[in-house]
Amino acid sequence: MSLGPGAEVWQAATVATLTTDVLVHPVETLITRTQSPGYTTQYKALDGSHRRVFFRGLYQGFGPTVVAGVPASAAFFTAYEGINAALRDGAYVPAALVPVLGSAAGDAVACAIVCPAEVLKQNAQVSRAEDLRPGTRSHMAAVMGRFARRPTRLWTGYTALVAAHLPGTCLMFYLYELFKGALLRNRGDRESVARQVEASAVSAGLAGGLAACLFVPVDVVKTRMRLAAGGVSDGTAGRGARSRAGPLAVARGILRTEGVPGLFRGFTLTCVAAAVGSGLHLGCYEGGKMYFRASGGEDADAAEFAG
Template sequence: MEQISIVHHKLIAYLHWRQRHRHSEFLRYPVSSSQQPLVCFTFGLVSVIFRNNPPHITTLCLDFEPPSFQSILPFLLHPILFHSTYNSASFLHSGLLTKVLVQLHSFFSSIYLGTSEITMGDVAKDLTAGTIGGVAQLIVGHPFDTIKVKLQSQPIPLPGQLPRYSGAIDAVKQTVAAEGPRGLYKGMGAPLATVAAFNAILFTVRGQMETLLRSHPGATLTVNQQVICGAGAGIAVSFLACPTELIKCRLQAQSALAGTGTATVAVKYGGPMDVARQVLRSEGGIRGLFKGLVPTMAREVPGNAAMFGVYEALKRLLAGGTDTSELDRGSLLLAGGLAGAAYWLAVYPTDVVKSVIQIDDYKNPKFSGSIDAFRRISASEGFRGLYKGFGPAMARSVPANAACFLAYEMTRSALG
């Protein structure tokens, strides 16, 4: 990917230009050595997809002027990213990718360093607690997620033929027999690499919205307001969840589709970075990584609204009031587990649509879009087709989200 070297040079030139012309702004927010890994996370994650990341990419000019949240949206939503005829090589040679990386870097810097509405301490605590909660969720829940995706992605059997997997237990047995226990953790690298950023966005945006909705500092929000906060966080995390889950779903579905003769498995992936490289090279560049963004957002917005709303409602019910600070671990586990179940109950069909869209063949697609996928699944498989893998999803959601919320609450409490 020689184009990336050009992007690196453009990025370095841009940073040097900004340092010469806006030096005073570079010094407004000094970054300590303990903050550098987080501030540099986006560059490290994005650039390592393409090639071995030169060290200077994660050490240059860390003192960006934090922009507003709105400043990143024009780049994330730029029509070029989603235009089907745009050439990926031209995109890489243009300055747009550099701008996207710079804006992402600045955005994460502003999240970590704080704004006038939220102190740096609050953001750092949410980041730390959210990251630990996300790791706990991933370790507990990923095997269930693997089975869910395999059930969702298995092809419809021909008349007289049996499906590849008769159910969740059969999928587990076949996976372990063919790949060993490690097969249940296939595709875990991509979400593990981004869990810090995902949870940083989820909990920080939720915290920002809580601040905006409070009538005065320290005011307790209603459950309905918590629903709104969850929905807002869902919008933000969709942009990270989409490419991450595309990589995960491709790896998880690969073994499920092997030997079926479908075009989808004509390309074999060696791992998360190999998926990203092949998508960028042959599926429309950056736009290819955001395949399935619409159903991802249709899942994340109502799903997180339901999850955070139910979580807060259950905590207050168990506490007998709005003060939930004294709840024991068992109560937090119960509230977190049921909140995770509420997430999937609200949005599961959209997750099925997202999965089939993201593993669909780029050159010979089965579906023209999300609506077409929904209609065709409903027509060919009925109501049950929209709930393929629902059992493993629910079996995963309860313990995984219980672990996530408990780890988050315990860490947040320990940090003060």
């Protein structure tokens, strides 16, 4: 019984993460700005239209996303594939629970890796030119300077991150495997690489979009906690009171000041971005995994023949 996924897992995860981050990061920046407490005052004009600043610097915070995203994705899929392989070999776990348990374990590890990067990224995404210190041009450098004295704040919102990711990830991968299995059964040609990639992308897009729609309020709370850790309050970066409020207190504060709509800021954009990002990520991952696995097999055959 083989429990350890091969090198093709982290290779495919790396390719999928880089591809997805490059294409989806600008949309995530817009989502963060929409969910920020200063959205109506900082990014919207009196006539309801968006100010130009809303669409500027869409790649702010991209560095930490890549630096942490690649190892986090590799860790997630290594745990996911390994646990799935182990559980499928036994008869003591229902088949429907296998992707749920695998994704839960992978997400717990990935969240610990990605949380600091997400905090830095989201604070950089709402950083403005007037927030930069004299002689500092980089928004990321300014944000990192604010966290230098209290690096533990980089894990602010970890509880909300897990709360947002774990149930959503488990639901997504349960639906993903369910949809993918149904598509492959109905369309046939299960061994075709193109069919596998197509089924993975479509299934992940549907599953990711549906899961994201259910957890938008948690995503808003998570964003507010991270921005508060970086000094963003009432749309002012670096001068607002730093909040140590927990997820429930933050949610109550949003309801008190903005009502129920405040918890659903960026709903449409979040769901669309999740659907596109999930489909792209898992489509690239499955395609990359099959490609690298085939390449590894060819190399092994060549080495055996040469020996």
